[in-house]
Ligand code: GDP
């Protein structure tokens with residue numbers, strides 16, 4: 001699991017400036033969960049051989065009332081989810097009452113806290129920091145987020161206790177079977193579905209040995225085939241679904257998405273689609289994970305409600321139309337078994353390998369069926385295709401003037417490749433390289 005760094009401080013100290021700097025690395029994936037968390041923002045970053053997750057918070061002003069109170073609550077939730085807190089203060093405006101109030105919060109919280117003095121550009125570091133010793137949070141660390149001054153060395157020091165983890169680490173281990181992550185917002189029926197999947201007659205559940213920090217891995221076997229269920233927000237730990245919902249943890253959800261081979265995203269037919277669903281789905285999509293959609297609570301719905309939901313998912317989930325969709329009832333078990341063939345197909349598609357010969361022939365067939373357009377009197381040429389990666393599959397197409405290829409033509413190619421190669425349930429990426 002990535003170390004999680006929360007940026008905390010009153011408004012205007014430079015949190016979002018630092019957030020942007022920390023997540024603007026090549027492999028950073030910024031998940032802007034505006035709809036999921038109001039104003040917490042999540043991003044990933046890389047430094048040397050280590051990766052980390054950063055949470056930017058709305059900010060605590062130290063004078064919490066009304067809207068500020070809501071923002072403070074966001075900050076407190078972020079602190080809760082974090083391993084490390086970077087408490088930011090402003091080296092130009094000096095110590096304020098708000099800083100002291102926040103420092104009091106943090107002292108009680110007992111999370112590993114670093115006191116960071118920002119905006120020290122053009123200032124003498126020692127004198128800019130001197131004021132802040134009295135906060136009693138240890139050494140002040142002077143930085144200038146806007147200019148990058150001391151930022152790398154600070155993060156290097158912050159991450160010191162955490163083991164290295166390659167940004168592009170190998171995909172999750174397959175030796176124990178396909179890893180399935182059940183994800184979705186609270187109350188859509190994840191816990192019910194997990195219990196249903198594991199409670200099936202044909203299913204043998206092994207010891208729940210693999211507990212890694214917050215995530216639980218549940219190995220099981222169905223019809224002789226091994227699987228591992230990656231438990232997201234502790235759904236398995238709730239013996240009784242009537243128990244109070246555990247706090248929905250975005251970090252755990254993001255981690256489970258990264259840690260599984262196939263994400264099963266649960267939607268709730270009774271409440272319809274909401275912004276949170278779309279944000280979560282967007283994240284699955286950009287992470288490149290294979291995906292199966294399960295529209296739950298399909299039991300006892302009127303025909304009219306069913307039609308409405310079908311239309312809605314078709315209209316709003318067009319961007320995830322590569323995923324197979326099932327209408328299920330986790331409560332009664334209806335169609336739950338149908339998820340497995342889709343999971344297997346999605347996994348197989350994501351990990352397919354095709355020869356250069358096959359892909360090039362397919363490309364040439366597609367091109368002769370439907371020529372790319374002329375650009376400045378010259379026809380765009382597409383000569384050859386090879387596979388540049390898998391999970392998700394990447395197809396690299398070589399030719400001339402590929403930079404001018406219209407989006408519509410790219411879509412035509414992607415659709416053709418998908419159809420002919422029978423790729424289901426995984427995103428597919430195309431890269432175009434040009435010889436001139
Ligand atoms: P937030 O409200 O804590 O997220 O603060 P922002 O990141 O929005 O920054 C508030 C203001 O401080 C902006 O005008 C930034 O350009 C400025 N700022 C941020 N970092 C620095 C810095 O290192 N030096 C200086 N001089 N200004 C900075």
Ligand code: GDP
Pocket residue numbers: 184185186187188189190191192193235241245296297298299328329330331332
């Ligand atoms: P989670 O927060 O996503 O884990 O959701 P739960 O599994 O705790 O389910 C939330 C509520 O929805 C509970 O009251 C469940 O009994 C109910 N529920 C779950 N699946 C179904 C279903 O297929 N049909 C109906 N009618 N209710 C369901």
